[in-house]
Amino acid sequence: MSPPLCLLFDSDGTLVDSEFLLAEVMEEILPAFGLPFSAQQYMEEFRGVRFLAIVLELEPRHQSLSDPQRDAMEAAMRDLMEARMREHLRPIVGMREALERLQNYPCGVVSNGPERKIRCAMESVDFTQHFGGNLFSAYTFGVWKPDPVLYLKAAEAMGYPAERCVVIDDAAVGVEAGLKAGMQVIHLNHFPDSEITPDGAIALLHAKDLPQAVARLAALLPA
Incomplete structure (x- = not known):
């Protein structure tokens, strides 16, 4: 049975x-692409939300990105997050x-x-x-x-x-x-x-x- x-x-x-690791990684990556962001902001506003949805919510507040910029930003975030998980998760x-x-x-x-x-x-x-x-x-x-x-x-x-x-x-x-x-x-x-x-x-x-x-x-x- x-x-x-x-x-x-x-x-x-x-x-x-992993949430705090992800929050810290996003705090490092997003501002480098012109989207000011903090780890606290992730935890309070975006926890569990799809990465692209977060980016599309932030763009009207700051600046619009092209598709290649979004792709490059997500790739950088994923690579850094994987390294952090392997070491600290x-x-x-x-x-x-x-x-x-x-x-x-x-x-x-x-x-x-x-x-x-x-x-x-x-x-x-x-x-x-x-x-x-x-x-x-x-x-x-x-x-x-x-x-x-x-x-x-x-x-x-x-x-x-x-x-x-x-x-x-x-x-x-x-x-x-x-x-x-x-x-x-x-x-x-x-x-x-x-x-x-x-x-x-x-x-x-x-x-x-x-x-x-x-x-x-x-x-x-x-x-």
Whole structure:
């Protein structure tokens, strides 16, 4: 008998503590292309948002870029981010232990980032054994969170209906996508003083509590 639930994890900020690394990299790269930007701005305004969407939001505030400039900027950002991840990336506290306890569930990674970045992140923290080839990138499907289609495509590839999938995501765009997809959603809320978990999602403050939350959801499923 197959496990009752499929677990779909976001990557940045959920599995790996990469958000601050990305914020710092963007603080270095974007101003070099004429777009003033700070790490704090990323964390407060753009966390989890597609890179191009961030750039297109910033351009009217500062200056317009050509397509070749955007491509060069993204390439520079990706290269620097990969180097930083290889050297400095760490798992979210408690996530390694949580994944060990959840190993009987099929698990996938669903990210707004490119597949190369997802793979780099999983390799850097030695999480590849938990996910194998179940890495689902918005760049592959051409659809980005908060669009629910990304999570629905991942569920289809994993062979599970939406109602038997659990989204685990830290960012508002991912939580919204999971809820719109009709899935169970666990919001790993790292900023409870400033972020509100929306109705319909389960708020968790620590990754160590994930196995118990998943067990409760599994127990609620009809036989």
